[in-house]
Amino acid sequence: MIRVNHLLKSVDGNKKKVLRDITVQFGAGEMIGVVGASGSGKSTLLRCLALRERWNRGDYMWNGDKVIEGGGSGSQKYRSRCAYLEQNPSMYPEKTALKNVLIGQAGQTPLLRRLTGMVRSDDYMGAMDELEKYGLLDKAHVKAGKLSGGERQRVAICRALVHGASFLAADEPVIGLDPKSAERVLETLKELCTQQDKIVIAALPLEYAERYCTRIWGLLEGELKLDVSGRRLTPEDKRLIDLA
Structure with a gap:
């Protein structure tokens, strides 16, 4: 609460x-x-x-x-x-949807994620599970810059979940x-x-x-x-x- x-x-x-x-x-x-x-x-x-x-x-x-x-x-x-989901989610356009989920939001490095204990940056299976759950398994290896607006929003949601957000x-x-x-x-x-x-x-x-x-x-x-x-x-x- x-x-x-x-x-x-x-x-x-x-x-x-x-x-x-x-x-x-x-x-x-x-x-x-x-x-x-x-x-x-x-x-x-x-x-x-x-x-x-x-x-x-x-x-x-x-x-x-x-x-x-x-x-x-x-x-x-x-x-x-907490996760703050923007209108146009910030992503690395040249990296795949999967890598964007694993790395986290632009400006936050995998090392920082590890140090803060949020998730392991190489939690491949967890990320793939989330992408599959929300109908994005076929987009896992597509570069973020080629995703539609709705797909980017769902990738951002998967990223938030993989990195431990409950809100x-x-x-x-x-x-x-x-x-x-x-x-x-x-x-x-x-x-x-x-x-x-x-x-x-x-x-x-x-x-x-x-x-x-x-x-x-x-x-x-x-x-x-x-x-x-x-x-x-x-x-x-x-x-x-x-x-x-």
Whole structure:
């Protein structure tokens, strides 16, 4: 279980508040869709929750352990449990899908991965198992630069799993994808929650959030205005977060 208390994130020398007093709790098996107008703070929220941004204020608890207290950054121990999936996943285009899964995200060397204890960089079978599980076995030896957008997203998901993530924050993972590819990516993310008890929080268009997610957060100007479970948003809900 992860609990966030009074998260505040500011930029421009603390002059501009991007996230304002966010307090939430979420746990294993949840797939949460984050919706809101452009500029509402969705990407920043995901990066903060995945411990990729320094907090100006707030507390972060993971199963009762203090990860962030009063602001700051989480330790590598906890960052390694989180994955931040970008709209266009960062990969080595001249390396194969398999090697991208094994090496990890650009800028993080295999040696660093070994030193932090996340996975062995040569865990070939584990990587192949994940690629097969998500329909990518035939792409294992294809260079990442030749993969489609949906395939790159699924490779990024496999990479996160192989490197030990139990919480995945996906930033607009279906933007630019055709409907079939988008559905394949979202079905993959949903299976992680239902079959492996992972946590997935994704910034999504409302129609996909309502279709795939068990819970929806609505953001407006950096404030969490909605937190609803098990239902679609009402017209009043949509007006509240400027999506009407």
